[in-house]
Amino acid sequence: MLSTLVELDQVGKSFASTEKVLEGINLNIKHREFVSILGESGCGKSTLLNLIGGFETLSEGDLSIAGKPVRKPGRQAIMLFQHYNLLPWRTVQKNVELGLENEDITAAEKHERASGYIQLVGLEKNADHFPSQLSGGMQQRVAIARALAIEPEIILMDEPFAALDTFNRYYLQDELLRIQRKAESTIVLVTHDIDEAVYLSDRVIILEPNPGRIKRSLKIQLPKPRDRSHDDFQYFRKTIFDSFQFGGTENEPDYHI
Numbered sequence: 001m002l003s004t005l006v007e008l009d010q011v012g013k014s015f016a017s018t019e020k021v022l023e024g025i026n027l028n029i030k031h032r033e034f035v036s037i038l039g040e041s042g043c044g045k046s047t048l049l050n051l052i053g054g055f056e057t058l059s060e061g062d063l064s065i066a067g068k069p070v071r072k073p074g075r076q077a078i079m080l081f082q083h084y085n086l087l088p089w090r091t092v093q094k095n096v097e098l099g100l101e102n103e104d105i106t107a108a109e110k111h112e113r114a115s116g117y118i119q120l121v122g123l124e125k126n127a128d129h130f131p132s133q134l135s136g137g138m139q140q141r142v143a144i145a146r147a148l149a150i151e152p153e154i155i156l157m158d159e160p161f162a163a164l165d166t167f168n169r170y171y172l173q174d175e176l177l178r179i180q181r182k183a184e185s186t187i188v189l190v191t192h193d194i195d196e197a198v199y200l201s202d203r204v205i206i207l208e209p210n211p212g213r214i215k216r217s218l219k220i221q222l223p224k225p226r227d228r229s230h231d232d233f234q235y236f237r238k239t240i241f242d243s244f245q246f247g248g249t250e251n252e253p254d255y256h257i
């Protein structure tokens with residue numbers, strides 16, 4: 001039985017300039033769980049991720065990671081974006097070491113730890129390359145290695161593969177599952193892609209808007225790696241799609257929201 005890592009209890013968020021963005025969010029995330037958050041644009045997905053990361057402050061409720069209240073950004077949670085935010089003048093090795101700058105370890109230890117994670121994401125042959133010499137998918141793997149090197153409790157991902165073409169996206173989804181298994185990471189992913197959510201997640205959280213609340217929490221107990229063409233996979237895709245209640249169209253849905 002996996003233990004709870006992240007606990008959100010009646011979490012709410014308002015910005016000075018807006019109505020309530022999130023209300024009454026109750027969510028527990030377990031160690032090594034892969035949770036995706038889906039919901040229409042503006043329903044508060046990124047805000048929820050930012051709260052978990054400590055980048056925004058709570059307006060209501062409680063939020064803790066590993067039993068400690070989250071009040072500011074820190075090593076407990078690292079955010080990965082669609083834009084990789086690599087420094088172009090630093091090599092892969094030096095970009096991964098960047099996350100370790102505030103750690104109280106020697107230069108040799110930094111190098112060693114970074115090298116280990118570069119190897120984990122399969123880029124050991126590219127350690128001396130600069131970001132401009134890498135494909136988008138490879139750059140995202142560097143960003144993943146940099147996040148892993150910090151050894152956070154949880155990795156938060158805000159549409160990390162949205163800028164990639166389908167082939168690279170599928171490849172990186174597989175890589176992410178492999179890396180997650182090896183590094184035993186806990187991941188929360190915001191995505192607009194229902195297929196991606198079903199492929200990767202142990203649980204899918206569907207938010208509804210105005211204010212953002214949890215509409216549905218769906219466990220996906222299919223073994224990984226998953227077969228996108230399997231009936232079980234299609235069942236979950238359809239269940240999620242139906243919960244958005246789009247309806248009213250004869251067109252084949254593309255399962256993006």
Ligand SMILES: Nc1ncnc2c1ncn2[C@@H]1O[C@H](COP(=O)(O)OP(=O)(O)OP(=O)(O)O)[C@@H](O)[C@H]1O
Nearest residue numbers: 015017018021039040041042043044045046047048
């Ligand atoms: N810093 C902020 N100040 C004021 N309003 C904000 C801020 N951040 C987000 N909002 C508002 O909160 C609401 C939810 O935004 P958020 O980015 O969390 O939604 P989202 O579901 O991630 O949207 P999308 O799918 O389009 O990225 C929006 O109305 C947005 O304008």
